[in-house]
Amino acid sequence: MEKFIFYGLALTMIGFAIASVTSRKMLRSVVYLLFVLIGIAGVYFMADYNFLAAIQLTVYAGGIIVLIIFSVLLVHHIDMEMEVPNKTKRILTALTCLAGLGVFASTIIAHPFKVVPNTITTTTGDIGMKLLSYDAGGFILPFEVISVLLLAAMIGAITIARSGKAPLDETEIFTPSPEQLPRELLEEPLEKEIAVSYKESTLLETIH
Amino acid sequence: MIPGISITEILLVTSILFFIGVYGFLTRTNLISILISVELILNASVINFVVINKYLFPDILQGVVYSIFIIAVAAAETALAVAIIFNLYKQISSVEVTETETLKF
Secondary structure, X not given: OHHHHHHHHHHHXXXXXXXXXXXXXXXXXXXHHHHXXXXXXHHHHHOOOHHHHHHHHXXXXXXXXXXXXXXXXXXXXXXXXXXXXXXXXXXXXXXXXXXXXXXXXXXXXXXXXXXXXXXXXXXXXXXXXXXXXXXXXXXXXXXXXXXXXXXXXXXXXXXXXXOOOOOOOHHHHHOOOHHHOOHHHHXXXXXXXXXXXXXXXXXXHHHO | OOOOOOHHHHHHHHHHHHHHHXXXXXXXXXXXXXXXXXXXXXXXXXXXXXXXXXXXXXXXXXXXXXXXXXXXXXXXHHHHHHHHHHHHHHHHOOOEOOOOOOOOO
């Protein structure tokens, strides 16, 4: 029974991952990624790590996907198709990835894993005690560091997102103020009517 | 351990996911799509941590704790990347990699 569930999950994840990296509509690609993440949460549930599965569902499938969808909707036109690189590059990349996958697969298959049979259920309390323990092997220092990191990332994200300059308007660019006129016009004492006509002609040009 | 499923099968599945992410990372030209591929790569590595912890060292919890840390760092990274993409879009009205020449604060 578990075999069928696992193979179903694996096929779903691989299929949606391929769809996610090859789809030309960006919003669909994000939604395919959501299915991959839910499949990964299913693998955690099968491995009896309920707390990790809950984290996966809330942080990834809840938070990060919403953030990416938000950015796609703000940045992209919804019916615009993404451009894909040329066929040679795609085939070369796919071949390189397959070669790397072959190396990984041969290493994994050849390696003798010393699997320990167990039926220990890890509770959330165990993980909490491990995260906050002061003893050897405890994770209190990385825990505190990660909280500082999250605070720094939050402040940095707000600062970066606020500091952008809006692009200049075209009317702003093409409206000359007196100090934007050519310098030789202002500094060199030209004859008056030539200067005036030059000024008028530039102004007329800029108006058009 | 998951009954009936060996560790080799799960590691093969995560390897396939990892290389799909690498493929997307190398072929996509859009910053948000590259972010999606990075999420795939990170998730494949997180499953590896969890599964190796479950199958080989079930009485210690290092893999689970590392996975929680990786997920937290991935959340921070996504927030920062989205902020940078917004800023870039405000400045050059595009999120394509080929048109990204300035990343100045």
